[in-house]
Amino acid sequence: MRVRFAPSPTGALHIGGARTALFNWLLARHEGGELLLRIEDTDRERSTVENVEQILDALRWLEIDWDVGPILQTARSQRHGEALQALLDAGHAYRSGATADDVKAFKLLHGANRGFRGAEEPDGAVRLHVPNEGATVVHDVIRGETTFENVHLDDPVIARADGSVLYNFAVAIDDLDAGITHVVRGEDHLSNTPKQLLVLEAARAVGLDRSGGRPPSPLPIYAHLPLLHGPDGKKLSKRHGAASVQELRDAGYLPAAVRNYLALLGWGAGDDATVLSTDELIERFTLERVSRNPARFDETKLKWLNGLYIRNLPLSELTQRLEEFTGRTGLEQAARISQEKIHTLADFLPLAGPLLDGPAEDPKARERWLGDDGRAALAEARGALEQAPTFDEGSLEQALGAVIERRGAKPREVYQPLRVALTGTTISPGIFESLVLLGREEALRRIDGALAARS
RNA sequence: GCCGCUAUCGUCCAGGGGACUAGGACGCCGCCCUCUCAUGGCGGAAACCCGGGUUCGAAUCCCGGUAGCGGUACCA
8 A cells, every 4th residue: 555645835734734644644554555745846836845844844743754755746847748748649638728718708608518628729738638428436435436427527737838737637647656556635636536537547548557667557546535624614724723733833732632633533433432542543543434524623622632641741751842842941840730730831831930930910819819818828828838847748738737727717818829929820830839849948038029019 | 607525412523224312522511629720520411404205113225405615727
């Protein structure tokens, strides 16, 4: 088995593209096949080398590796030219000066009952001859058979007048030459498949599948994946938050969690399993279990899953990822006490930052917890902290517990003023853990600051 | 417009003629745990798009409608 992922470098790698890459990768790894990476850069207007780099980056971040490539489609222009000429010579394709407007006018006149057939002219763009009779049938592992009546199909332009080839031609020739056995891609390509099948048919008729003396290859098996939509059911876009892999990374998601979540979009293990390691995904992935319905990208569920993955990370790895993400060092203790409270790497600094960098500014929190009662409790807590025999979680809990008891207070009536004094806010890691992280001296300093702030 | 794909809780995924009182997960609601926020535990609300047909029996098969989406480029 040989599959391919073939993005076009007209932008960053989108989540939909990432899902397609993942499914191809899971399939190849499950079957012990090969994954080929091909960059479809025949769109001269929109393809850029920066985008190519970004796509490779995104795949590497996702830890999706490939066995062959990356192959640039434009690097194969010589072969494309030969193949094109072969079809031209054999009369499977022809040149025509007809423009897109001509096609539109033709459709207006004839409706859908006739596909556009151009006049053969000495020069102009190259169109493929589509027969008026018969039908082209796409056999799809996921969708079964889809029949396209040839008479509905326009003769597609397969190359510009200057000989540079277009997608529907290049993709067919490249898949043929690369010996691709399974074409797994988004459903948006389903309607293009008959054109590619027709190109393939013509290519095989002139012996292009036997170029270089190789044996003729069978047609690839097709699998068209359901599309991914934004939370509103519309096409995924910037408006939906993280739409590209880069944005997912910047939002603090873990690659393993992203793979797990993406695998669940359009596929299910079949036994209600939701949390699946990458090994399990590889083990269990089959095309037969891919669903036909479009799926919506729901960041809430990703967030939950990511939180789960973060909680299951060894502390050393979490620390390393947090340090990489924030560009800081010495985060291990803060990471330890934040681990079960964050859902993304990006949640870390808002939670633990005040501990590390000094109290946050939150007037509401001060007003609510550092009034007269709060300050009285805080002053008493300060004394207990100063007196505590050792400054570890156990003895602090004991010392502060005694304060609570003595005052006949609810625990929060002591802990919240203390928390606000320490961090400036009402949300933080556990109070004892936070105290230990700060150390006695710094903790007392912050408490004194809070007591002095306003009388 | 035309061609095509799709249709189960708000979302994702099961179920594919009787085992359905339709299952799991996220989210939501309630309770418990609790120093805040989380985590964890327990419980709850929540769906077979509509209409015909086939059948003893339809969420499941067929047809139609509707809706969503894709394609209809000298984009991919």
